[in-house]
Amino acid sequence: MQDTRLCVNIKRSLGGFDLDIGLSAGTEILVLFGPSGAGKTQTLNAIAGLSTPDSGEITLDDETFFRKKPGQASIDTPARRRRVGYVFQQYALFPHLTALDNVAYSLWRKPNSRRRASALLERMRLSDHANRFPDELSGGQQQRVAIARALAAEPRVLLLDEPFSALDAAIRERLHEDLRAVQQESGLVVVYVTHNLDDALSVGHRLAVVNGGRVEQIGSIEDVYVRPASSAAMGVLGIPNRMVARAAAMTADELILDWDGLALKAPVQPVQAGESLLGYLRPEEIRLLVPASQSPIDAGNRIAGKITSVQVGRSFRIVRVALSNARTIEVHVPLADSRLQPILETRGDVELEIPRHAIIVLNPDRAS
């Protein structure tokens, strides 16, 4: 399938809040991730043509949706001509129409509109609910009708604004599968807005971290999540164990970091001695050592700490450990590991192993 590319480069001033967004998306699911009020919905509205930026350009392949640049003719294609499907946070189904008529809304001039609408409802597993009104449907069903309705207009771009935020986790998972399948089948450019990191990781192909009206970072999920570009991006992603450490010394196979007086051995990096570096410790890679059964392999750093709290999470325990440099880090311990039980119960001194690969050092020039 030919790749379609949506390019957005817009500025908009909204009384005290400045939107300055630059991003591009191909036939994939691009997740705009960020806190509420970061400008995600504003970005979608501008792409759909529901709001007008102050300046910039929005293009889909060689078609210009919006352009306002000095020295060039302005273009602002009305929303109805952009063929950009939009699934709203609150569904926005027409309450006076049945599920089927909602889906058939954009097809009324076309032959076989009802048959096509029925096929789309079936695609979203809603055939049994075709004649129900929106207020007779559950949230998940309404959202599927909203997606079917948007698809009926044969969009080239599909925008989803926090589409599944009101639904429980199991239904969300199912809808994410549906969405990925639909995206593949139709070769759509999908832009998906969420402030939920689990959603972002589960549905997206690529991730754009949005904060304070700008895109902090955009890239593959893996890239963005493991190598955040900035302290701000790390904050938005909620990455724990952030540190700013100094490059103390370098050998052929390791880099010695000085984190507020604590020496840590990290993988070799193209950095210079004395530089201040931004990084973090991956909490799932750090191990609490069981005194009796030490592994003889030294994978990195053995350091002492003191457990300050233990919290049970969804699939692991979050253990907070105070280190000798007065910093507290998070360590994720599997729930099933019963050997650790006595250590966790005493809440006392503990020995940690921080392997080199658990220390992620980001490029110094990005450490703003």
Place this chain on the structure above:
Amino acid sequence: MNWHSVTLSLQVTAVATLLLFVIGLALAYLLARRRVPGQIVLETLINLPLVLPPSVIGYYLLLALGRGSPLFEWLDVRLVFTWKAAVIASTVVGLPLMVQTARAAIASVDPALEQAARTLGSSELEILWRVTLPLARRGIIAGLILGSARALGEFGATLMVAGNIPDQTQTLPLAIYDAVQSRQYQLAGQMVLIMTALGFAGLWWARRLEQNPDRRSARQTG
């Protein structure tokens, strides 16, 4: 029984209702959905007939329609003392009721639904026809009934611009006045009964439409 007055009243009310629908709906939509310069002034002007004595409305209408007005002098349209003047007077006094009710109904339609329709390829006219008006339907009908009922009962302004010419411009309210003046109390009583029944039916219907709003036309998507 003065049947001419009954049919004339119904005729005047029917035409006024048509005008109320077209003009009132356009104004209601404009006020609810568009930014109009001088919105407050326009609203106040529309609502003025609610507080002004009918004689003042009649006076203004005479200025607008009578000798010396552009309509009369340049276009040579003669409306004063015809049943058409009664239609205009009825429309003017019915307009505030229609506009206020219909406007509230249109404003209560969630703008997100109109946005959704835009992204589905609808033109503004199509959105009005397929989304906004169907959802505001009950309020619009209720406003129309209230406006028509007021138009049917119009007396003072009609008297001034259409006159009180028996068998020509004498509407039911005017005929009742005449009957009482000439002490034909039985005739007056019959006509009063008709007016009361029509007025009661109209208000009852409008109230019913407003009270159990169609659950699908209420705002649901917040």
